[in-house]
Amino acid sequence: MTNGGQVFLLDSPITAKREVARDMFVLAVRAPEIAASVRAGQFVNIGWFSGPLLRRPFSVYREDGENIEIILKAVGEGTSQLLAMKPGDRLSCLGPLGHGFGLEAGPRRAVLISGGLGVAPMPLAAGEATKLGIHVTWVHGARSSDELCTESQGHEVVWATDDGSKGFAGTAVAAAPDADVVLACGPNRMLAAVADRWPEARVAVETYMGCGTGVCLGCAVPLKRGGYDRACKEGPVYRAADIDWPSLPSHLPYAVTA
Amino acid sequence: MSDMAVAVGGVKLRGPVLAASGTFGYGTELPVLERRALAGMVSKGIFLRPREGTAPPRISETPSGMLNAIGLQGPGVDVLIRDYAPKWAEWDFPVFVNINGESALEYGEVAARLDGVPGVAGFEINISCPNVEQGGLYFGNDPRAAAAVTEAVRKRTSLPVWVKLTPMVSDIGVIARAVEAAGADALCAINTFVGMSIDLNAYQPRLSFRTGGLSGPAIRPLAVHLAHQAALAVRIPVIGIGGIMRAEDALEFLVAGCAAVQVGTATFVNPRAIAEVHDGIAAFLEAKRFTSLTDLPRYLPRD
Structure with a gap:
């Protein structure tokens, strides 16, 4: 499966937030280097000032060349804090990480x-x-x-x-x-x-x-x-x-x- | 620029900040790393033979800390020599191997196998892992067993031998002196505290091993105190470990009597933590007008 590419550590502002189902939200953050290289199934590890000790991993949901999106629900203290944040607040994004689906041409x-x-x-x-x-x-x-x-x-x-x-x-x-x-x-x-x-x-x-x-x-x-x-x-x-x-x-x- | 070099337990290091065992893999994994500031690293703990490690869940976050029970998963000493040591031999900082055993004999055997292998600069004897059924902590809380393991390794190598101590003792000074007398070149204080956390939905511990080692800022004041007590007890250098996230944390250990520090859990959060700690110590020395780290005042009131 693919990847092994460069990993970036970015200081990323939140650029948008929307609710996509009951209690389920999409956060967009500005992370052009990750947006340009992420493959389906890879993830970013996200930390923030005054957050919990450990980063939180999220699959990349979408990218538009400039921003990446993650999708989440408030399931604990960390995700609750993330969902209380507003556009302009900054997240530390480490990624893209892991091996994705590794799709290649061939199957119909x-x-x-x-x-x-x-x-x-x-x-x-x-x-x-x-x-x-x-x-x-x-x-x-x-x-x-x-x-x-x-x-x-x-x-x-x-x-x-x-x-x-x-x-x-x-x-x-x-x-x-x-x-x-x-x-x-x-x-x-x-x-x-x-x-x-x-x-x-x-x-x-x-x-x-x-x-x-x-x-x-x-x-x-x-x-x-x-x-x-x-x-x-x-x-x-x-x-x-x-x-x-x-x-x-x-x-x-x-x-x-x- | 202040001189950041330190001499610790038989080696000269270019700075006071090392990567702690179990938080840096074999030095080949981490992305976005700044190696320039790395004074040295201690490899993931190794046994003679491969070990699978414990079943998941292996980690659980706690207030300002984390519990882990990895169980010293590793490929064994032969793979270490074949796959990793040749890389280490090319690096510009020393790599110490964290060695483990179920008996004093096995510790000695691991050291003998690694002695003289290019890329291996020395050893950190792990007599303090809380997450193995055999060995580990057992050797670390009994002064005679700790000394026996240290002696067994000392006899089989001429490389620097450091001993990583457990905090799970009533008097760390007793263990520190026993290990010093058995020939250790330096002490590393401390390994994780044994902790437990309960899942209230499952009515059972969050970790499959039941208990785990607590690390992170949660243990820092405990670690500073224990490293200080170890430093008071011995003449050999002490390397401080425990919840260092920033330069100020490292400086606390240094002033408390440590010759160097290891940064561990912080690397999980920030792959650049070691460089930031190193640079912060340098900035502190500049601001306080110390020309060398060795000029930093130490608080070590001996009786």
């Missing part, structure tokens, strides 16, 4: 499956796939329609809700058709279901993260072949069949996708 049809905040890497993934001439079917699910981020960026999206209040009544995984390439991001339990159905799927996992740069070994991902590697460095995107899913914690207060 790709299915993108996202759940909840797992929508985060999909706009970039859909854009990259389309540019490579890959036909994209994007399936996005949430518990209910008010929790569903319905920004489609012009792509055709199949909506799925657990309560049937919008689109397919059931999970995004159940709503997804087969394809040559499957990309997925969402809660780890959803990704485990993806792994059952498509062992070759490329999935972006969520883990606790300390440094985001490969030195603390805190974001251990248990592997089927034994041992662990680092979500921040070898991941966060993995071949679904490579992960020892029962050993990967599934409830995290903050994560790459949160």
Whole structure:
């Protein structure tokens, strides 16, 4: 999978904020160097003055050449502080980090499956796939329609809700058709279901993260072949069949996708 | 410019700020690093053989700190020699290897294997890791065991031998003196405190190992005190460690009697932390008109 490119440490002002679903927000920050080089599935590690000790990792949601966007909910003290900030407030952005989906030309049809905040890497993934001439079917699910981020960026999206209040009544995984390439991001339990159905799927996992740069070994991902590697460095995107899913914690207060 | 060079435990360093073990990998990972200010680094802890480390979750944030239980995941000494030492041999700062064992014999064996390998400048004996079932802390809170491990390493190498102490003792001076008498060239004080944090949704500890090592600014005043006590107890240099985020924090350790410092958790937050600490110390010395770091007043009232 791709990357290994240059990492930037930027002092980035917040440039915009919008609500995209109930309690779910997009923050845009000015980070031209990251916007120019980020690939789908990569993340930024964000810190701020008077914030908690550790940075918080976020998949890059969109970029416009000048700004990058992240998507988040208030799930803890850190994300609450971030959502209390206003345009002009400054964030320290370290990125782009990790290995993304690594899309390359070749496959004819790709299915993108996202759940909840797992929508985060999909706009970039859909854009990259389309540019490579890959036909994209994007399936996005949430518990209910008010929790569903319905920004489609012009792509055709199949909506799925657990309560049937919008689109397919059931999970995004159940709503997804087969394809040559499957990309997925969402809660780890959803990704485990993806792994059952498509062992070759490329999935972006969520883990606790300390440094985001490969030195603390805190974001251990248990592997089927034994041992662990680092979500921040070898991941966060993995071949679904490579992960020892029962050993990967599934409830995290903050994560790459949160 | 004030002279920032220091002599510590058998080596001359170009500055007083080193990278702490477990926070800097093998020195090859970090992006946006400024190596010019790095006086040296201590590698991630290594055992004779590869270790998988503990199951996740491995880290948990706490007020002004973090708990970690990585369990000394590492590739073993052979891979270290093959993959990393050749790179270290080309760098312009010394690399110390943090060595571990389940017995005094294993510590000695690791040191013997690394002794003379180009790129290895010396050793930091880890008798203070709280996150391994065998060894680690066990050796660090008993003066005889601490001395035995130090002796076992001392016998197998002519390189500088530093010993990283645990704060989980009732009198750090007792351990410090035992290790000094056993031939250590310097002490590193301190490793993490053992801590625990509970997940109220799961009714169980947040870390799979149950406990973890607490690091970060939360432990700094405790660390300054313990490093000071160690410095009072011995004649060999003490390298201060514990929650250093800024130059002022490092200067506290230096004034409290330390010859140098290691920066750890701060690197997770800011990959440029070491350079900023180094530059801040230099600016302090300039502002106070000290021509050399060795002129910095030390508070070490011995009886």
